[in-house]
Amino acid sequence: MSQKVTRRQFLNYSLMGVGSFMAAGMILPMGRMALDPLFQDDSEGSMxxxxxxxxxxxxxxxxxxxxxxxxxxxxxxxxxxxxxxxxxxxxxxxxxxxxxxxxxxxxxxxxxxxxxxxxxxxxxxxxxxxxxxxxxxxxxxxxxxxxxxxxxxxxxxxxxxxxxxx
Structure with a gap:
């Protein structure tokens, strides 16, 4: 017995996938910007x-x-x-x-x-x-x-x- 995907489930999966992709596209750069100071070298020796x-x-x-x-x-x-x-x-x-x-x-x-x-x-x-x-x-x-x-x-x-x- 195979499970059939209804039209409603297909639209739900599609919208969740697209929404997740768009959210990741916005959140990842913001996270990198927030964490960037941790990856910077100390400014000692700035003379x-x-x-x-x-x-x-x-x-x-x-x-x-x-x-x-x-x-x-x-x-x-x-x-x-x-x-x-x-x-x-x-x-x-x-x-x-x-x-x-x-x-x-x-x-x-x-x-x-x-x-x-x-x-x-x-x-x-x-x-x-x-x-x-x-x-x-x-x-x-x-x-x-x-x-x-x-x-x-x-x-x-x-x-x-x-x-x-x-």
């Missing part, structure tokens, strides 16, 4: 070694270029950035060149009227040597700092963090 030796750094801020790989979704690119670095006693200080007003690039001693300050040419913003914004100028906060270190005598640059000097 970038520059071509400047620690001995070259003086009390006068200097531009130090560094290059790193940036990954945006599935695209990896090589990015070149820089920091303003100087020595304050035995401590090495590195500032981000990004102005807190509109994100323009600040320069050291570029304004003839303020030779000992960081200057933002976009709206004449000024920062003191310690990154503090000068009152009465457009910047809303101090320059951010970079984490710094040393590796085999060369300066290393790390993550950006809020200014701790002011």
């Amino acid at each position: 970038i070694t520059t071509s400047v030796t620690v001995d070259e750094i003086t009390e006068e801020p200097m531009q130090v270029d560094f290059t790193f790989e940036q990954e945006d979704a599935w695209y990896t690119s090589e990015v070149t950035d820089f920091a303003w670095v100087y020595r304050d006693g035995n401590e090495i200080i590195a500032f981000s060149p990004v102005c807190k007003h509109l994100g323009c690039t600040v320069t050291w001693a570029a304004d003839d009227n303020n030779p000992e300050r960081f200057f933002c040419p976009c709206h004449n913003g000024l920062y003191e040597k310690n990154g503090e914004n000068v009152p009465g100028t457009p910047p809303t906060g101090p320059l951010d700092q970079f984490e710094v270190g040393e590796s085999d005598g060369f300066l290393t640059i790390g993550q950006v963090f809020p200014n701790e000097l002011v």
Whole structure:
């Protein structure tokens, strides 16, 4: 005796199969996205070694270029950035060149009227040597700092963090 599948059972099986397939198509990518951080490498060792030796750094801020790989979704690119670095006693200080007003690039001693300050040419913003914004100028906060270190005598640059000097 053979069992016959009724029309109602056939439609029920078909709809359940198609529905399960569609649900799996939505749930699997979401699950992968939720679990992706578990598969990522730790960001230890995120310090970038520059071509400047620690001995070259003086009390006068200097531009130090560094290059790193940036990954945006599935695209990896090589990015070149820089920091303003100087020595304050035995401590090495590195500032981000990004102005807190509109994100323009600040320069050291570029304004003839303020030779000992960081200057933002976009709206004449000024920062003191310690990154503090000068009152009465457009910047809303101090320059951010970079984490710094040393590796085999060369300066290393790390993550950006809020200014701790002011």
